[in-house]
Amino acid sequence: MLRATLKSLLARKVRLVLSGLAVVLGVMFVSGAFVLTDTLGRSFDTVFSDAYAGTDVGVSAKPKIDVGEMEGMEVAGTFPASALEQVRGVSGVASATGLAAADGARVIGSNGKVLTSVGAPQFGSNWTGESGQVELREGRGPTADNEVAVNGAVAKAAKLAVGDRVGILTLQPKREFTVVGIFGYGGDRDSLGGAQEVTFTERAAQELMLGQPGVFSELSVKAADGVDPAKLRDDIAGTLGDGYVVKTGEQLSEDASAGLKEGLAFFNNILLGFAGVALFVGIFLILNTFSIIVAQRTRELALLRAIGAGRRQVIGSVLVEAVAIGLVASVLGLGAGIGVGALLAYVFGQTAGGLQLAGLGVPPAAVISSFAVGLVVTVIAAVLPAMRAARIPPVAAMQDVATPDRPLTKISVAGAVVSAIGGTLMAFGLSGTGGNTLLTILGGVLLCFIGVALLTPLISRPVVGLLGRLFSWSVPGKLGRLNSGRNPRRTAITAAALMVGIALVTGVTVILDSAKSSITALAEDTIQAELVISGAQTGPRPPSFDPAVLDQAAEVPGVAMVAGLYGDRAVVGGKQGWITATSSVPALREIYRATPTAGSIDSLGPNQLLVDSKTAKDRGLSVGDTVPVQLSRGDAQNYTLTGIYAESELFGGFVIPASAAANFAVPQPTQAYLKLAPGASVDQVMPRVETLLADSPEVSVADRADFIEQQAGQLDGLLTMIQILLALAIVIAVLGIVNTLALSVLERTRELGLLRAIGLRRGQTMRMITVEAVVISVFGALLGVAVGAGLGAAVVRALREDGITNLVLPWSEMGLFLGLAAVVGVVAAVLPAIRAARLNVLGAIAHE
Amino acid sequence: MAARANDVWKVYGSGEAQVAALRGVNAEFERARFTAIMGPSGSGKSTLMHCLAGLDSVTRGTIHIGDTAVTGLGDAGLTKLRRDKVGFIFQQFNLLPTLTALENILLPLSIAGRKPDKEWLDTVIDTVGLRDRLGHRPAQLSGGQQQRVACARALASRPDVIFADEPTGNLDSRAGAEVLGFLRRSVAEYQQTIVMVTHDPVAASYAGRVIFLADGQIVSELIEPTPETVLDTMKKLDGLAEAGL
Structure with a gap:
């Protein structure tokens, strides 16, 4: 029986390949997703184990605000330089180096624009000499505050050579530096994982990257010979006390890698989405192919029944075919998926500025899920036709049994019921009362499709x-x-x-x-507002510009009002959320046509804040209340609620004065609205504002x-x-x-x-x-x-x-x-x- | 007794469109006997055979194959019956085009999950004379050879009864004679029971007994027929039918 099935399968190769193709595509995306994440994941592991190669134990401070991977930028905590001396005093420490490092050193390239980096960080830190993997290729490390050494990736992207002048944006607006050195990493690499790195003197790095002199964000500790890093870690943690995070180099590298891998999950989901759609449509295709094949094989199947095959054997024979197709499709899909995964990993590596790819890996999960998905989908699709095949009467072997045109009542009723359930589920999900709303909606959509498909014959x-x-x-x-x-x-x-x-x-x-x-x-x-200054955001860091532009713009003839906006995440009254700081409350009020519902929204003094009516209601806040506010930097401070404005769809949340924005992750304005005086012409004002933005290449005026x-x-x-x-x-x-x-x-x-x-x-x-x-x-x-x-x-x-x-x-x-x-x-x-x-x-x- | 029909009625449709294909047929088919069922088109001979073999249900009456009451069996019982007690030979040969001759012959056994009786298989293959053709596919065989493969397939599992539906209908007279001779030998030498539906007097003459059907009823019977006696009987029946009109 099995042989009969397989032989008849082989005789119909072409049509089965066609129907299997959908499964191949689906499986390809599934396995591709796994191969890609595995390959990139291991590449990241290598990058970070290299980055932490010279560190036995690392010390950092807890961030002021924990920000989730997809929510925005987290600002690392800082600690005073005295901690470095303390650590040096711990027995078993061979050496300890203080680092003032942070993401956000944006180098301006030869075209006047900030160098792009797709996902990879743009580190700025202090030069600590040739240590770990770092190798100077040319020149020397910076010794004056207006000197920098850059890594090979930056030098190539900005076409820099030793002696060149270069503009860099940091926590402060554009500053000019002289390139005094270019460095690379072991194995003649320009970059670790595509990261762009700029190194300053210690003082400059503290000021420009951490916003405060005399502090560090990280200590890199080298253990003396024979000292166990784990023991040293515990000793250092004991000496420093609370508020510090002390980890071994190995832990640090694993943690850093794990963070990036979370980001990869996003890619994975996109690919799995592709797979889901391909497989869902594939089910229709396979169902149809099998139905037609069963119809064409009526005589053959009837013969099998006539010479003694049971219904189960007929069902089995059709399902065996399905399994065979599923297997072949899974193998092909897996192969194609490995190719796609490798290709995407290569493309990713290239766009990420030359991420060195670890060898291509096929994780067991890729193989298992490929076969599971391929087989399950094919077999599910074949179940209905198989059951139909089992209903063929044996007598059909002897005569042309006209297949009666079966009435469509049953299938149509089923379709109507399924569509109704799907519709209800969707309505339920959309109303937002259900538990997992997105899943409910997707389930509803899926059922709607199946229901409509069942209604389609009618x-x-x-x-x-x-x-x-x-x-x-x-x-x-x-x-x-x-x-x-x-x-x-x-x-x-x-x-x-x-x-x-x-x-x-x-x-x-x-x-x-x-x-x-x-x-x-x-x-x-x-x-x-007639004019708006803003830029396109491509990563977690919003584009920003020199706050001086706000004042200069207000001086431009024809400009009546300017409202500069700063934004960040903050913990307000114990809850994390978005907070806005503005340079001019009256301008903001005018531009968004905000109306007060309580208190005054005409001005904001230090440590005063405004909030919209909806948030005020949700939080039970009223004018005069004191609210503790923790920003990305500095300590928590108490603010007094002085005004509540009517909620609107375009603008909402807490508003504080611009003076507080110094403690934001990005202490520079990200947007500004310009209201012109009556009779002033946009065409005349715009070019003047444009010239003001010459040193702020991340934004433009529109x-x-x-x-x-x-x-x-x-x-x-x-x-x-x-x-x-x-x-x-x-x-x-x-x-x-x-x-x-x-x-x-x-x-x-x-x-x-x-x-x-x-x-x-x-x-x-x-x-x-x-x-x-x-x-x-x-x-x-x-x-x-x-x-x-x-x-x-x-x-x-x-x-x-x-x-x-x-x-x-x-x-x-x-x-x-x-x-x-x-x-x-x-x-x-x-x-x-x-x-x-x-x-x-x-x-x-x-x-x- | 290998098969028996008791007062079998088969009615298609209902109301105005009602058609009775079989009207109270009583028939017995002895073991080790070659019986032919004859009759003009629409006489119900194929329907009778389908009912006897359990391929079609009856409206009234009972059918037995051996000791098994066919009427009243569910699908599982009917499947088992076809697998163990009944063999088929079709007019269109109905071989699986993808399998070789030998694989086709062994198909019923492999469906049932039984081991072939090697000795018997050799006998069957030699009797049909296909030993040098076993590896060929149906498309590489002539019509007569294909039908002999189908005969061997029916015989291989030694069923209680083989039902043959116009087995020579698609063959020329020489190939037909070969197949019929082979069927007669399997009755004489191996005590096989065969029931064959045909409208060809020459084919019917190979049988030991012929029953004649007209209008859903058995109207006549011949023992040890010759082509001439069969033809005479048919003419007589046609005459009766015309007189009836």
Whole structure:
């Protein structure tokens, strides 16, 4: 029996490869994700074990605020230089070096822009000589406060040589330095993990990177020969007491690596998202292929039943086929995934400024998940067809049993029920009352898709009939239309696969376009500034500019008011959240049209703060209350609440005076709004403000319309990414159409032969097949557009409270999808049509 | 007795569209005997065979194969019956195109998970004369050879009854004669029971007994028929039918 199954499988290689392709793609993304994270993870391990190579024990201080990996920047705690002397006194310490190091030394390149670094840090620290992996290549270390030594990565990116002048942004605005040395790392590397490094004198580093002279952020301790680092760690911790974090070099390197690996999880999720979509669509494809194959093998399966095979054996034989396909697809997918993972790791390594990749690794998780996913998906998809195969009566071996057109009642009722459950689940998730909202919504969407897919056969009759009329001006067109309506289930599943992809793209487009339109409308309504200074944020650090620009801009003729904004995370009243500091409360009030609900919002003195009415209500705050505020640097201070302003969608939260921003992670303004005097011209003021920004290359000035466009435009990148993701689902669906058509052509060999025998020309045959394909794909696209618009509208509606008030249906995109679907149909029909046209007429008629 | 039908009715459809394919058929098929069922198109001969073999259900009446009551068996019971007690030979040969001749012959045994009886298998293969063709696939065999593979497949598991549905319908007369001769030998030499549906008087003459069906009922029977006596009986039946009109 097994042999019979496997042999019949081998005889139908091509069609099975086609159906397995979707699984291959899905598995590829799953294993690719694992290979990528594993390879990069081990590369990071190497980088950090190199970075901490010269450190047996490291000392740092607890940060003032613990900021999560994806939430923003964490500022390391600092401690006085006296700690260094204390540590040097601990027995077993061979040497100890104080480091004043932090991320955020932004070197200005030869093009006047800040050097980019994709994800990799831009360290600034004090020069501690050639230690650990550091090797001077040229020149010397800095000895004066206006000298720097840079690593090879910086020198290359900014085209610097010893003796050159270079501008660097730190906690302070741009300053000019002379490059006196260029260094690399063991193994002739320019950089560890792509990091850009600039080293100053100790005093300059303390001031520029930590914001305070005489403090360190880290101590690197070398143990004397024969001293156990773990014991030394405990001794040092005992000497220093509370407030310090003391770890061995090994621990430090592991911790640092673990932090980055968390970031990698994001990549992983994107790839797994690809995999999920590919596999979901793949299920439709495999289900259809197996259904058709079972239908074609009716006689063969009936024969097996007639000569004594039980129902279970028939089910088993179909499932064994599924397992075989699943296995082959998993192997191919795993192979492809290793390739994709390696490629992505290489690309990542290149963009991260030459991350040295550890050898390519295939973790067991990649192999296990590949096979699990590949097998489970294929077998699930094959269960229904297998059960159908088991219902074939043995007597079908002797006669042509006309498969009765089974009524669609049951499947339609099931579809309606599943859609209803999915819809309810979605509504539940969107209302936000459920526990895990995102999962509930995704589950609802998934069920909606399955429900609609089940309803599709019912819908297909009238819709396909109607669509078909568009093409039935000729006999081949009419035949094609009739063919596509012939087996509603088959047409439906093929179309449903296409529906999923198109529905997702349409839905996401509806949501993002609506969000964009709502934000634009709101901003146009609210923001009362003619000019805005801001920059595009590409990492955790927001772009910032020299605070002096604020005062200079206020002096520019025609400028009435300037509101500079600083932002950071802070712990206010025991809760961590976003806090804003502003240079001018009256300007801010004017620009956002804020209205007071209690107290005064006209001015802010030192240690005074404002808050919006919603937060005040949530926290139970009223004017006059004292609130402790802990910023990124410095100690906690008490603030008095002097005013409450009405909440608005564009602006909210706690507001403190700009003087306090010195203790922010980024102590410079990140945005400024300029309100012009009546009668002043934007065209005259803008160039003057531009010249003020010459030394602040991270930001630029834009008029109000451009600024709003830029802000809303941030969503465009997201949209493009999602569209690429979903294009994949559509590609798989196209494979499905090709597959269905190819199988249909095979099934109708005799019929095609007859048509040719009575005079249908080759071209007409091809046209007939093409019409069938176009009808199916346009039908799928139509469904997808309708379902997607419905899902998108539902989400938009649910987000009304969150400020998405405009529902925008992307009509042109939706039309484009329909047009694309027609093209897709034509393309998908090419091979099956050629095959049909090439049929040998005599052979086809004799075909059984 | 190898198979028995008691007052078997088979009715298709309901109401106005009701058609009775079998109307109270009583028949017995003895062991080690080659019986042919004949009759004009639509007489119900194929339906009778399908019912006897448990491939189709009856509307009324009982069917026995050996001691087993076929009527009333569920799918599992019917599957076991087909596996252990019944063999089939089809008009269209119905070999699996992907398997070799030998694999096709062994298929029922491998489905049942039984080991072939080596000696018996050799006998069967030699009787059908296919020893040098065992590794070929159906497409590489002639029609007669394919049907002999199908016969060997039916015989290999030594079923109580072999049902043959127009086994020579797709063969020329020489290949047909080979197959029929082989079927007769398996009855004479190996005590196999065979029930064959045919409309060919020559084919029927290879059987030891012929029963004639018309309009869903058994109307006549011949023992030790020759082509001529079969033809005469059929003419007589046609005459009756015409007179009836």
